[in-house]
Amino acid sequence: MAAGLGLKTFVTGDVLTAADTNGYLMQGVWVFASAAARTSAVTSPQEGNMSYLKDTDKVEYYSGSAWVGVGGTPGLAFINSGTFTTSSAVSLATSTFTTAYTNYFVQFTITACSSANDLGLRGRTSGTDLSTTVYDYAVNGGKTNSTTYTFGGTSADRIYLSSMTTGTPYRGSITLFSPQTTANTYVSTQGLGTESSLGATANAYGNARTAAQFDAATIFPSTGTITGFYNVYGFSNS
Amino acid sequence: MEKLFIQDGDVKREFNEAEYAQYAIDQAENKKQADEAKAKAAAKAALLSKLGITADEAALLLA
Numbered sequence: 258m259a260a261g262l263g264l265k266t267f268v269t270g271d272v273l274t275a276a277d278t279n280g281y282l283m284q285g286v287w288v289f290a291s292a293a294a295r296t297s298a299v300t301s302p303q304e305g306n307m308s309y310l311k312d313t314d315k316v317e318y319y320s321g322s323a324w325v326g327v328g329g330t331p332g333l334a335f336i337n338s339g340t341f342t343t344s345s346a347v348s349l350a351t352s353t354f355t356t357a358y359t360n361y362f363v364q365f366t367i368t369a370c371s372s373a374n375d376l377g378l379r380g381r382t383s384g385t386d387l388s389t390t391v392y393d394y395a396v397n398g399g400k401t402n403s404t405t406y407t408f409g410g411t412s413a414d415r416i417y418l419s420s421m422t423t424g425t426p427y428r429g430s431i432t433l434f435s436p437q438t439t440a441n442t443y444v445s446t447q448g449l450g451t452e453s454s455l456g457a458t459a460n461a462y463g464n465a466r467t468a469a470q471f472d473a474a475t476i477f478p479s480t481g482t483i484t485g486f487y488n489v490y491g492f493s494n495s
Numbered sequence: 496m497e498k499l500f501i502q503d504g505d506v507k508r509e510f511n512e513a514e515y516a517q518y519a520i521d522q523a524e525n526k527k528q529a530d531e532a533k534a535k536a537a538a539k540a541a542l543l544s545k546l547g548i549t550a551d552e553a554a555l556l557l558a
Contacts, residue, residue, distance in 0.1 A: 341502035345518070350504030384503075388517050414524070475501075479525050482500075 259283070260303035286316065292324070333362060333490040340486045343371070346477035349489060351384055353473045354436045358491030361433045363474070365448075367426035371481035376427050376450070377415035378463065380442055380471035391467045392416045398450075398458035406452045409462075416463030418476070419450035426450075426483070429459065436471040 262280030267273070286307045289295040295308055304321035317324040336358075341347045354361055367376075379386040394416045395409035408417075421427045429448020436442045444463030451457060465471075476487075499510045499518060510518060543553060 337504075339502065339505065341507070343500070344502040344507065345499040345510070346501040346514070348501060348503045385513070386517070388520075414521070473504075479521070 261305045295324070330493050330495060332493055334358070334493055336361075336489045336491055338486065338488040342484045343482040344484070345482055346475050347483070347487070348381055348384075348386075348475040349473040349487075351381075351473055353489055354433070354471055356437055359435055359437075359494060360492040361436060362490045362492060363431040363433070363487060364429075364490075365431055365476060365485070365487045366428045367421065367483045367485040369484040370421055370423055370426045370478060371483075372478075373420070373422045373451070374478040374480045375420050376418045376483075377477055377479065378418055378431070378444065379415050379475045379477075380436065380465050380467070380469060381473040381475050382469055382471055386475045387465070387467065387469050387471070388414050390414050391465055393462075393464045393466065395462040397460055398452060400452055400455040400457045402455055406457065415477075416444055416461065416465070418446055418461050418463075419448055419459030420452055420457075421450040421478075422454065424451070425456050426485070427459070431476075433471075433474065436474070439468040439470060441466050442469075442471060 259276070259279035261284040265277065265281050284306075286309050287295070287299070288309045288311065289298065290310075291312045292310055295310065299306065299308075302319040302324070304319055306319040307316065308324070309316050316327045318327060319325075336353055337350055339347070339350070349363070379388055379392075381387070390412040392413045392415055393409075393411045394413060395407065396417055396419065397405065397407040399405050410417075418429065418431070419427045427448055427450045429446050429450075431444060431446045431448075434443040434445075442465040444461070444465075446459070446461040446463075448459045448461075449457065450459040452459075496515070499515065500507055501510055501514060539550075543550060546553070548556075
């Protein structure tokens, strides 16, 4: 396919040549069923060519060496999501964390819990939680009576994220740093829950002091069950 | 023992043997921590009673 020539305003009497047709009129967005169909039809793509693929619903341009999605790489790439109902534990799907991303972001929303409890997190590899005492944690926040609170610990069997009651279940954003590497996995969270029966912010620090390479995580209440949903994203490295 | 369920990715299933075992360990630890907190609160209340002051008054002393 010819390279685009830019924009031309035709006037009465102009002769429409093949070069004009290919260089101006044919330079719109070409619609194909798939990338394979495009490859068959466009054997010599030129820089600036545009296409729309019906199977993926994506608009792409030819950079001169490859077809590239318009809009670039999103900073947060959606990985998976899930819902849970009256569960005693929620494990992200195996291989949620891969080498595709270094750091991950989990939005975890509990809409109901069966009893007051403390919410914890453990790293998970190949379907098994790491429940040994390799975790350090610290939680702090402010309460609705204007006082603050903090609690923490070392060598625990989980990272504590927050306390909650049936009236104010936990809702929070959890960032996991390097869960897939052999280095320690660090966790930071911003959320809300309950402390001493009062609504409170819950900001947590966590560290899994282990070389274990986690491909998922389990979030669980200390007692009872939880209902809600979550979304997992990867932070793009470029 | 009551049946417990885990949301494992897209599948909700009953705990397996290892998960039930870990749950029992976790519950024992929870009870231990709750008992310790309860004992601490009772000791604090006993001390306040012995001193004849309230918790707020004790806080004032420590401020």
